[in-house]
Amino acid sequence: MQFADLHHHVIYGVDDGPQTFEDAQAMLRRAHENGVTDIAATSHATPGRHRFPMDTYLEHLRKEQAWADEQGLGIRLHTGCEILYTDETVRLLQDNAIPTIDGTRLILVEFLPANDFNHIQNAVRRLGNAGYTVIVAHAERYDGTRKVEDLRALREDLGAYIQINAHTFISPGGFFAKRWLRKVMENGCCDLAATDAHNTSSRSCQMKKCHETIIKEWGQDTANSLCIETPRQLLGI
Numbered sequence: 001m002q003f004a005d006l007h008h009h010v011i012y013g014v015d016d017g018p019q020t021f022e023d024a025q026a027m028l029r030r031a032h033e034n035g036v037t038d039i040a041a042t043s044h045a046t047p048g049r050h051r052f053p054m055d056t057y058l059e060h061l062r063k064e065q066a067w068a069d070e071q072g073l074g075i076r077l078h079t080g081c082e083i084l085y086t087d088e089t090v091r092l093l094q095d096n097a098i099p100t101i102d103g104t105r106l107i108l109v110e111f112l113p114a115n116d117f118n119h120i121q122n123a124v125r126r127l128g129n130a131g132y133t134v135i136v137a138h139a140e141r142y143d144g145t146r147k148v149e150d151l152r153a154l155r156e157d158l159g160a161y162i163q164i165n166a167h168t169f170i171s172p173g174g175f176f177a178k179r180w181l182r183k184v185m186e187n188g189c190c191d192l193a194a195t196d197a198h199n200t201s202s203r204s205c206q207m208k209k210c211h212e213t214i215i216k217e218w219g220q221d222t223a224n225s226l227c228i229e230t231p232r233q234l235l236g237i
Contacts, residue, residue: 001035003207004231006101007082007108007137007163007194008039011060014053015044017198024064026200032073034208038235040080042108045098048088052081052098078102078235082137083109085123090130100132102235108163110137117144124158135161135234138196139184140168146180151189161191161234166210167203169193169217185218192234193226 008031009017012024031039041061045052061077068075080101083089092098093107100107107127111120120142124134136154139145139162145154154160164184172178184190193214197205207227214223 001208001211001228002038002232003034003036003211003227004038004040004235004237005031005036005195005197005205005207006040006080006135006192006231006234007042007165007196008205009041009043009082009196009198010039010077011041011043011057011064013060014057017043021060021063021067023199024060025067027197027205028064028068028071028073028075030200030205031197031207032075034205036205036207037074038076038078038232038237040078040101040108040235042080042082042101044084045081046084047086047092047098049086052092054097054099057081057099080108083107085109085111085127089123090126093127093132094130101135104236105131106133106135106234108135108137111142111144113141113143115142115144117147117150120144121150121154121158124154124160128158128160133159133161135163135192137163138165138168139190140164140177140180148183148187148189151184152187155189155191161230162189163192163194164190166193166195166206169210169213170206185222190226192230194231
């Protein structure tokens with residue numbers, strides 16, 4: 001397969017992902033075993049609260065890319081970060097203080113679990129007005145994305161993309177979580193699946209299993225769209 005994973009904490013020494021180069025190597029091997037060919041290396045960013053370590057991030061990304069090439073893994077690393085939305089986000093994006101996905105106007109944005117729909121909607125609108133296209137990271141986590149009609153508004157009115165974590169497809173949780181996921185999928189309100197991998201144990205890359213699960217529940221075309229086609233289109237590959 002040629003999966004593209006647009007939410008993956010693979011850069012070592014910059015957030016709560018891998019802490020050493022060896023840890024990152026293990027994650028890259030795991031991604032390769034899962035059929036992932038392209039990774040947006042989305043380290044955490046909290047604009048205005050903590051300075052994003054851009055120099056270290058880029059240095060380690062280049063080092064990991066060189067190692068992946070030497071090993072023949074066939075993996076391409078793309079810049080990016082998982083941005084916790086704050087009032088400083090737009091300014092720091094415009095100052096190039098935090099990386100966008102592959103240097104484009106596409107960004108992965110997360111919110112606090114208790115953030116309501118108005119907060120999320122206003123954030124996506126503000127970012128859109130500044131010229132950025134938002135991928136809402138792991139939309140299953142927020143109070144403000146409980147309603148399908150609100151997800152539809154983010155997508156159709158504001159041009160956002162909705163990302164759900166691979167683990168949620170594989171193990172959606174209890175009755176209400178399963179019902180939410182079913183409604184989202186039945187209404188076509190998920191655009192891409194991504195692993196949100198942080199390590200090779202508790203939060204590992206499970207793209208292959210995610211793809212297989214989506215095939216069983218919603219068919220091959222949907223699985224390919226969420227795991228291959230849409231993320232690759234967003235990367236322009």
